[in-house]
Amino acid sequence: MIEFQQVSKRYDDDHLALKQVNFSLGRGELAFLTGHSGAGKSTLLKLIMLMERPSAGNVVVGGQVLNTLPRRQIPYVRRHIGVVFQNHQLLFDRTVFDNVAMPLEVMGVPARDIGRRVRAALDKVGLLSKEKMSPVQLSGGEQQRVGIARAVVNKPPVLLADEPTGNLDPELSADIMHLFEQFSQVGVTVLIASHDIALIHDLGRRTLTLDHGRLSAGGPPPGLGGDHGH
Amino acid sequence: MVACRPAVHRLGWGGIMATDTRRSRGADHPRSAARDAAESYLSHHRKVARDSARRLWRTPLASLMTWMVMGVALALPVGLLLLLDSLQGLSAGWESSARITAYLEQSLSVEQARQLRLEIGARGDTADVDLIDRDSALAEFRASSGLADALDYLDENPLPHTLLVTPLETNRNASGVERLARELEALPGIARIQVDLGWLQRLNGMTELLGRAIWVLSLLLGGAVVLVIGNTIRLAIENRRDEILVAKLVGGTDSFVRRPFLYTGVWFGLGGGVVAWLLLQVSLWWLSGPIERLAGLYHSDFVLSGLSVDGALALLVGAAVLGWLGAWVAVKRHLDAIEPGVPAGS
Numbered sequence: 001m002i003e004f005q006q007v008s009k010r011y012d013d014d015h016l017a018l019k020q021v022n023f024s025l026g027r028g029e030l031a032f033l034t035g036h037s038g039a040g041k042s043t044l045l046k047l048i049m050l051m052e053r054p055s056a057g058n059v060v061v062g063g064q065v066l067n068t069l070p071r072r073q074i075p076y077v078r079r080h081i082g083v084v085f086q087n088h089q090l091l092f093d094r095t096v097f098d099n100v101a102m103p104l105e106v107m108g109v110p111a112r113d114i115g116r117r118v119r120a121a122l123d124k125v126g127l128l129s130k131e132k133m134s135p136v137q138l139s140g141g142e143q144q145r146v147g148i149a150r151a152v153v154n155k156p157p158v159l160l161a162d163e164p165t166g167n168l169d170p171e172l173s174a175d176i177m178h179l180f181e182q183f184s185q186v187g188v189t190v191l192i193a194s195h196d197i198a199l200i201h202d203l204g205r206r207t208l209t210l211d212h213g214r215l216s217a218g219g220p221p222p223g224l225g226g227d228h229g230h
Numbered sequence: 231m232v233a234c235r236p237a238v239h240r241l242g243w244g245g246i247m248a249t250d251t252r253r254s255r256g257a258d259h260p261r262s263a264a265r266d267a268a269e270s271y272l273s274h275h276r277k278v279a280r281d282s283a284r285r286l287w288r289t290p291l292a293s294l295m296t297w298m299v300m301g302v303a304l305a306l307p308v309g310l311l312l313l314l315d316s317l318q319g320l321s322a323g324w325e326s327s328a329r330i331t332a333y334l335e336q337s338l339s340v341e342q343a344r345q346l347r348l349e350i351g352a353r354g355d356t357a358d359v360d361l362i363d364r365d366s367a368l369a370e371f372r373a374s375s376g377l378a379d380a381l382d383y384l385d386e387n388p389l390p391h392t393l394l395v396t397p398l399e400t401n402r403n404a405s406g407v408e409r410l411a412r413e414l415e416a417l418p419g420i421a422r423i424q425v426d427l428g429w430l431q432r433l434n435g436m437t438e439l440l441g442r443a444i445w446v447l448s449l450l451l452g453g454a455v456v457l458v459i460g461n462t463i464r465l466a467i468e469n470r471r472d473e474i475l476v477a478k479l480v481g482g483t484d485s486f487v488r489r490p491f492l493y494t495g496v497w498f499g500l501g502g503g504v505v506a507w508l509l510l511q512v513s514l515w516w517l518s519g520p521i522e523r524l525a526g527l528y529h530s531d532f533v534l535s536g537l538s539v540d541g542a543l544a545l546l547v548g549a550a551v552l553g554w555l556g557a558w559v560a561v562k563r564h565l566d567a568i569e570p571g572v573p574a575g576s
Contacts, residue, residue, distance in 0.1 A: 049479070051570050072484070079481035089476050103480040110270040150480070 001027045001158055001189040002048060007057035009043050009213075017043040019213040020057065025191060027157070030184035031218065032200045033193040035210030041193040044210065045160050048191070049081055050074045062157060079107055082151030082188075086163035088143050090135040096122070096146050097131040103154045121153040122146075125179060141172040148179060152188070159183055161192040165199065173199055275489070282493040285466075286501075293501065296462050300502025303455050304549055305509040307448035308537070312510070314444060316534050317437050330395040330411050331424040338419050343391040346419050350395060355410055358396040364389045390421060404430055452552055459498050459556025460563075463491050467564045479570050488561045492554055499553020503546040510537060 002025040009018040017040045025031055033041050046052040047059050050066055059066045062080060069077065082103075090099050100118045109117070122128045125145040127138075135143055144164060151159060161180065165173035177192075177199060184190045191208075194200060200207055208218035286293040332350075334343055340363050351359040362370075367389045372378045397410050407425060415423045467474070470490075477487050514536045525532040537545065 049570070075478070075481045075483045075486075077481075078479065083479060089472070089479070091473055091476060093473075102476060105274065106477060106480050106482040106486055108267060108270045108274065110266050111273050 001025055001029070001062060002191065003058075003060040004044075004047075005058040005060065007047065007054045007059055009040075009047065009052060010055040017213055018047075018054075018210075021210075021213075021215045023208055023215060023219055025189050027189055028184050028187045029206070030180060030190040031192070031206040031208055032203075033191055033208045033210065034195055034197070034200060037195075039210040040213045041210055042162065045083075045162055045191070045193055048158070048160060049083060050077055075106075079103065079154060080156050080158060082154070082156040082159040084144070084147050084151045084159070084161040084164045086166040088135075088147035090143055090146055090150075092134060092136050094134075095131065096127065096133050096135060096138070099135060099146055100131075100149045100153050103150060107154060109154075117153055118149075121149040124152070124182075125149045141168050141175070144168065144172075144176060145179070148176070152183060155188075157188060159188050159190045161190070161194075163194055164192060165194065165196055170199070174202075177203060278489050279493045282490050283497050286494065286497050293498075296458065296498050297501040297505045299458055300455050300498065300549065300553075301505025301509055303451040303458075304502055304506035304545065304552075305513075307444055307451055308506060308545055309510055309513060310440075310444045310447065312514075312535065312537065314437060314441050316532065317433075317440070319535070320530065320532050330397070330407065330414060332393040332395060332414050332420050333422045333424070334391040334393065335419055335421045336390050338391060340391065342419065343393070346417070347393055350393065350414065350417075355398050355401050355406075356395055357398045360394040362392045362394065364391050367392060393420075404434055455499075455502065455549075455552045456556040456559060459495050459553050460560040462498060463495055463557045463560035464564050466491060466494055467560065467568070471568060474565065474568050475570050478568070484566065488565060491561050491565065492557045495553040495555075495557020495560075496550045497553070499550040499556075500546060502553065503549030506549065507537065507542055507545055 002023075004021045004023050007018055007021045008016065010016050021040075021044065033044060035041055043052060047054055047066075048061060050069065054067060061077065064077070066077065091102075097118055100121055101114050104114045104117060119128060119131065122131055125148050127142060127145055127149065130138065130142070135146055138146065144167075148161075148164070151161075159180070164180075165176055168176065173196065180190050180192060181203075206218055209216045334346065338346070343361055343363065347359050347361045350356055364387050368381070368387045371389065372381055395410070395414065397407055401407065401410060411423045411425045414420055474487055514534060517534060521532070521534050
């Protein structure tokens with residue numbers, strides 16, 4: 001579902017953020033992306049979300065090579081990638097419901113379906129009773145779950161999470177990870193950037209480790225060979 | 231599942247998901263998809279239009295200021311255009327009284343003069359021809375000038391026969407009258423033609439100049455309106471930066487992201503149009519009394535006419551278009567520059 005082929009990313013200031021990264025994630029696979037601060041985790045996620053383009057190599061998502069995708073096609077690819085941010089990027093000028101409804105509105109889903117699907121997503125994260133509240137009234141963990149509901153409301157085949165448990169206590173973090181596991185069980189490919197080593201260890205999932213832009217562990221499978229870039 | 235699925239197309243993703251367990255939530259049925267899409271497109275437009283109107287309403291003072299600025303900038307040229315229109319109507323009214331005086335050769339007899347009168351009356355472009363023969367002209371002159379005694383010294387009547395030609399109604403404008411006068415002058419038996427078109431031409435010249443000045447002014451003020459709206463929309467874009475970023479992140483197209491701002495521009499424009507209309511009505515009402523008195527002093531039926539229903543509609547539509555244009559300029563310059571950049575995190 002997500003495949004990196006010899007991907008390098010060099011920023012304008014000549015900083016080499018990613019060096020020949022190779023890996024492949026299958027459908028329904030859940031993997032962690034870890035590494036020290038500045039190792040290139042964010043860059044890697046941005047390449048998948050088309051917020052950046054690779055300097056070399058191919059990024060393939062859902063069988064589509066993203067490198068050459070014209071700019072006006074970007075929104076349509078993003079609709080298939082749910083993203084959860086550390087600071088959740090919720091809009092405080094509208095209700096929880098309206099926040100979660102955004103991806104559906106963007107896609108032009110009929111109004112009568114929006115209500116049903118938003119409530120289904122809120123139900124999934126256990127916040128159905130708070131749909132009319134403003135995100136300001138919610139706790140940090142709840143806000144993060146609203147962000148997750150928004151990321152999955154349109155049932156994307158790919159879910160990315162950037163430090164989703166960054167500000168949460170261990171118990172809440174475990175809850176959130178459990179949610180991600182559930183999504184992967186129904187076929188969603190989940191990639192979670194995190195430096196919460198203890199949590200990652202507990203879950204015992206595949207872990208992609210970045211070290212100064214190189215992938216030092218968690219390499220290519222499934223299926224494809226290639227150099228690990230040690 | 232194999233990771234690399236070259237056959238899986240972007241559009242095919244829905245298909246993958248359709249097989250998952252969450253299908254039981256009751257996903258999309260293939261019922262007339264096109265109609266659904268059109269419906270949701272329209273309902274989204276309605277929603278965005280309503281939302282952007284509500285936003286303006288939430289900051290009434292700031293919105294009112296923008297509306298006032300637009301109203302003044304629109305009312306000025308439209309008011310001048312109305313004045314111009316009234317002046318043109320006025321000169322058209324005066325033109326309708328335009329008559330050509332044709333003095334005949336001294337040698338012509340009364341019979342010949344009558345013949346000429348019939349000839350001119352038979353032309354297609356005259357409405358009426360009157361003959362004033364020299365004897366009645368002299369009698370009238372004698373009566374009106376007070377020179378009766380002096381005239382007695384003359385051996386013969388110095389006055390010629392005179393024809394008063396009224397052009398056909400369709401020709402009662404400066405160019406029509408002038409053409410008729412030229413053609414009459416060329417007729418045998420006519421010594422001299424007199425048309426007092428000078429003042430008419432001067433009035434026409436002035437209204438033409440005024441007209442052009444108004445158009446220049448309209449263009450400048452229209453440009454100002456576009457800039458004012460553009461700047462207001464630029465601020466709105468800055469204020470809603472987060473929302474724009476999130477919309478783009480969840481797959482909002484450029485046109486989706488632009489839509490609320492374009493509607494905001496249209497609302498600003500429409501509001502400005504309404505203010506302009508109000509300003510015009512109030513000004514006209516305030517001016518109508520003095521204008522009536524002044525026109526009365528000149529024995530004129532001049533009225534400064536207000537906006538017709540069509541005119542008011544055109545003003546509103548024009549204002550909305552200007553607002554939209556201003557929003558478009560701002561959106562083009564500022565919105566496309568906002569791209570999801572650095573998300574928080576490592």
